[in-house]
Amino acid sequence: MDLIDVCPESAEVTLTDFRAYQTVILDPEGDAQIDPNWVVLNQGMEIVQTMNSDPGLAVGYTAFNGVDFEGTFHVNTVTDDDYAGFIFGYQDSSSFYVVMWKQTEQTYWQSVPFRAMAQPALQLKAVKSRTGPGEFLRNALWHSGDTAGEVTLLWKDPRNVGWKDKTSYRWQLSHRPQVGYIRVRLYEGMDLVADSGVVTDTTMRGGRLGVFCFSQENIIWSNLRYRCNDTVPEDFKTHRKQFLHIQTNS
Template sequence: IRSKPGKGYTAFNGVEFEGTFHVNTVTDDDYVGFVFGYQDSSSFYVVMWKQTGQTYWQDTPFRATAQPGLQLKAVKSHTGPGERLRNAMWHTGDTPGEVTLMWKDPRNVGWKDKTSYRWHLSHRPHVGYIRVQLYESTTLVADSGVVMDTSMRGGRLGVFCFSQENIIWSNLGYRCNDTIPDDYYYLYKKQMNLRWGD
């Protein structure tokens, strides 16, 4: 597999995770991002950003097509590291038994060469709360909103690349935090009102 998460050794429950990445080249257009809730190489969340659309150059075991734009995926692989998981991670969409696409930036905008981006992740695995925000300087360029998922109940943090060269990661930081954000309660109340018809 040409995708490689670099991860720390500490497993987290509720956490705020942030960092900056900068792609220091104009000759490549692949995936850059970070992982969280990492339990093992078959079970983790990944936020990955492709610069341009591209079909993976090996169509075995299936044809995988990447779209530009920031993506949040849950990896729960039955096969583990290998060709099937490789193509499933490249592919923008669900691959049953491998990867679920939980959110994608609808603008379909790729990252820019030689530009620094700062991410901020809030993860509260005990209630399934995930929110990813991405900034270029002080401008918010992508926001997942509240995504609810309980596939991984916490885990390790790290950085991620898939076939992309010359990535510089800097100013990585984390803070343990089990406080449930206000927007979770807003979403929960809205869902309950829809369920009960109020």
Template sequence: MEIVQTMNSDPGLADSSSFYVVMWKQTEQTYWQAAPFRAVADPGIQLKVVKSKTGPGEYLRNSLWHTGDTPDQVRLLWKDPRNVGWKDKVSYRWFLQHRPQVGYIRARFFEGSKLVADTDVIIDTSMRGGRLGVFCFSQENIIWSNLKYRCNDTIPADYEDLSAQSTQ
């Protein structure tokens, strides 16, 4: 399956006020509309949990753009400490694991066969299920290709390792 985003636009969402989002900003950039607040994005990969009290609109838009937490909108779970933006005309593979029943989240990002970023294990129980979709905000000519997902109840070994460490 392949999805193509041809136009630059405001964010496109499937579930409007409660979701996890992985985003990768190419450069530092301040959102061009300073209302309702000034939103500044740092380069790099971010994993956020969105629990928006307002739903779609200006607050959520600027909160998604902004790197960091925004009260009553977005909480930053992880940011790549390297602050490296994506490169033009480069294909990246993302491997995302989520086990909602235990709150396990891990995302890995590859350029070819080279691992370029890894969230390691994150535990967050904000949401216990839902749908999977793609997200684009202010970028044109994106191609999502070779999209696959599967349901898997097996808890990854690194979660078990983390649980064992926390009980010692």
């Protein structure tokens, strides 16, 4: 039935389900940390990552054009202060968007191949890595900023605050790759705690969805929901008008 079908126009996609997923290890070399361990629950609508691990992804196999993707994430421990997040527009292990959040500021302990500094703010990054999974991409993901040839920081929450232990946050992502529209909102309970506003980027023209962890154990992503949606949001039209107005006046 279209009422409960997340993609009425696609015969292949009917319900949110991550039971079939691919593990992507983003730092496969060396033994800095172990690989992530994913547990999928609730008929594919909940994912748990149990280990203090190298950076990694659990990626669903369904590819999307325009999509709305939402879920709740919760770090179910008071141990550690590292990265949790989600991905979209996944093309391959060198090309995807990631929304990631760290609890505290920290310099990465492996200073080779370069010094990487993490800030606690919620971040939206476009990953387009020349080197692919390995130490360059690992440090570039940790770093809160641009790394030439690896990662571009598209937006960072100016409040620069980290996530809280044992606290549930709900994210809502809208991605319309046909026009390059991205918007991320994050809620704690009913309160909106972060909003990227309209971000425009066309690096990845759609792709697969999944979750992201880096050196943080006991992360729960629950009530995962995706829905095909190619409708261009109203705020994009306003954003375009303002942008064109600035261009014509400059």
